[in-house]
Amino acid sequence: MRPRTYEEFNAQLLLLLRGIWDRVIFLDMETDVRGENFLRDERILLISIGRCISKCLSSDGIKIKSFILESDSDDRELELLVKFNEELRRLRPLAVVGFGIRSYDIPLLAMKKQKYVNRREYLWKIVDLVEQALHIDLCHMLRYYCNIKRFDEVYSHEYFSGLPFKRAKCLVTNMSRYEKGNYIFDLWIRDKEKLQNYCEGEVFDMILVTEKLIELLEHRGE
Numbered sequence: 001m002r003p004r005t006y007e008e009f010n011a012q013l014l015l016l017l018r019g020i021w022d023r024v025i026f027l028d029m030e031t032d033v034r035g036e037n038f039l040r041d042e043r044i045l046l047i048s049i050g051r052c053i054s055k056c057l058s059s060d061g062i063k064i065k066s067f068i069l070e071s072d073s074d075d076r077e078l079e080l081l082v083k084f085n086e087e088l089r090r091l092r093p094l095a096v097v098g099f100g101i102r103s104y105d106i107p108l109l110a111m112k113k114q115k116y117v118n119r120r121e122y123l124w125k126i127v128d129l130v131e132q133a134l135h136i137d138l139c140h141m142l143r144y145y146c147n148i149k150r151f152d153e154v155y156s157h158e159y160f161s162g163l164p165f166k167r168a169k170c171l172v173t174n175m176s177r178y179e180k181g182n183y184i185f186d187l188w189i190r191d192k193e194k195l196q197n198y199c200e201g202e203v204f205d206m207i208l209v210t211e212k213l214i215e216l217l218e219h220r221g222e
Contacts, residue, residue, distance in 0.1 A: 001221060007144035011217050013095075014136055018214065023094040026050040026210070028202045029105050030188070030195060032072075033181040039104065041111055044077060045069050045188045046195055047084050050203040051091070052211065062207055064200045068192055078116050081123060088125035095134035097210055099151045099202075102137040106130055138206060138213075145216060151202075154209050159216065163208045168201025 003009040017024050032043040050064040067083045070076045098105055110130045113123055120127070142148040146157060152169035154160045172180045187195040 005144070007140055010136055010141060011145075013134060014097075014141075014210070014214060015217055017095055017134075017136075020094060022051065022053060023092060024051070025088075025091060025093040025096050026052075026203050026206050027096050027098040027101060027105055028199050028206070029108070030184050030199050031108065032185050032188075033177075034185050036177055036181060039107055039111070041115060042108070043069065043072060044080060044108070044112070045184065046199050047080065048196070048199040048203045049084075049087065049091075050200070050207055052207045062204060064203050066196050066200055068196060069188070077112075078119060078122075081112060081116065081126060082119075085123050085125045088129055093129065093133055095136060096129060097136045097138065097206065099138045099142075099206060102135055103139075106135055138209065141213065142209070145213065151205075151209075154205070160209060160212055163212060165205045165208060166201030168198050168205060171198055 001008075001012075003012055026049065028048050029044055030046040032045055046066060046068045048064060048066040050062060053061045053063060065087060067080050067087070069080050096106075106129075109126055113120065113127050113130060116123060138151070142151075142154070146154075146159060148154055148157060150169075152173050155165060155167055155170065172183060175183060184195065187198070
């Protein structure tokens with residue numbers, strides 16, 4: 001079927017990726033956005049990436065790894081990015097899936113590769129992820145196919161009922177962006193393990209949603 005919209009084109013790309021599912025990663029980042037300072041070189045607090053190594057719509061076959069900032073400094077942030085870069089070197093992703101990644105995660109990583117341009121030899125795989133990998137944004141696809149505007153809406157949507165979600169987003173559902181920014185930074189200061197569980201839970205749920213969305217696309221004949 002010839003795609004008519006950006007979302008339909010991305011749906012076809014997503015279906016093509018099934019054959020190389022081990023080369024697809026799911027990405028979420030938590031950052032210091034106190035004061036709602038979005039895309040102003042805010043500090044990256046945590047990066048979580050996941051892979052689905054089997055099509056099962058369950059926790060089996062899902063692998064998630066996280067990289068957390070040890071202290072609030074450029075040196076430690078670069079250290080985090082170098083570790084992330086090494087994981088990308090190992091996984092060799094051809095595509096990255098996330099919620100809102102086109103408007104936030106990918107642009108922020110682009111800022112970081114420029115900020116640390118003098119250390120770029122350690123960040124080449126991040127450059128590849130930003131400049132060459134395919135970016136699939138669930139934000140647009142869920143709105144188009146399911147009329148879902150916020151990710152936490154998948155938890156109450158009939159099509160996604162029955163999936164073994166971690167429901168990580170429920171932790172901040174009723175918070176304003178200002179409140180969430182302060183809460184995430186406070187977690188990083190006081191309870192890094194809880195912050196990691198939150199971020200990894202969101203990646204886990206994104207993987208389940210994506211696999212279920214693929215079933216919907218197959219049924220529709222996309």
